[in-house]
């Protein structure tokens with residue numbers, strides 16, 4: 393019964409600011425549900441926690457977990473440098489682009505997903521792809537309207553035996569591509585650890601003059617007739633949209649001795665066409681995960697004439 397005992401200890405810790413619970417009592421209540429009534433452990437735990445919430449006259453949110461920080465949905469983070477606790481699933485692990493990063497990827501909870509970063513210096517246990525963890529003492533981070541969470545030296549990581557239905561926070565917008573904004577095409581990013589800011593005339597706003605790394609991006613505007621939507625295609629999406637690879641873009645710029653020819657070529661290929669895109673909303677942008685080219689909207693009058701003729 394070590395398992396139930398651990399759950400009981402967790403619950404006692406969770407309520408330590410509100411109720412003076414006895415581990416053995418809590419374990420007995422869990423044991424009763426699990427072994428007497430054959431209730432699954434997760435459900436038993438939820439039921440016991442709920443009864444203590446009632447007893448303490450608390451909302452689940454007020455509990456904020458054992459870390460004592462705000463319990464914020466991952467997709468609802470809207471503050472920089474906020475300390476939070478979450479229970480989240482490791483949805484994706486990405487390749488770390490710098491030696492100082494131990495792990496980088498995507499965490500998900502019921503509200504949606506957000507990027508996480510763990511640094512080598514924090515010396516934390518590794519998160520496993522697909523596993524669910526209780527993570528306490530995370531710090532939120534904001535960059536250009538994009539929020540992420542950082543694990544740090546004080547972060548506690550506890551694997552939990554529960555399944556999370558990760559919420560879908562993707563937005564879908566469509567319309568004619570009416571503008572490709574400056575900062576699109578062949579760009580250079582800052583190579584500093586965890587920076588990736590886009591360079592302006594070879595300068596990073598944080599790190600000054602640096603040797604940039606080439607990347608492709610399109611910051612576009614879709615107009616659906618009622619509203620405009622700002623969207624960002626990353627390198628992969630830009631290559632798929634334009635059919636131009638990063639290497640081809642570099643060659644083109646090299647031949648012309650000018651990087652702006654790339655965005656010009658992309659404009660010529662895509663402006664005025666109709667697209668439907670979907671992806672997470674960050675700040676005022678939809679970051680394009682998926683897109684499809686739509687046939688141009690049906691000319692209403694022509695459709696009417698055709699309908700009458702049937």
Ligand SMILES: [Zn+2]
Nearest residue numbers: 582587596599
């Ligand atoms: Zn930089």
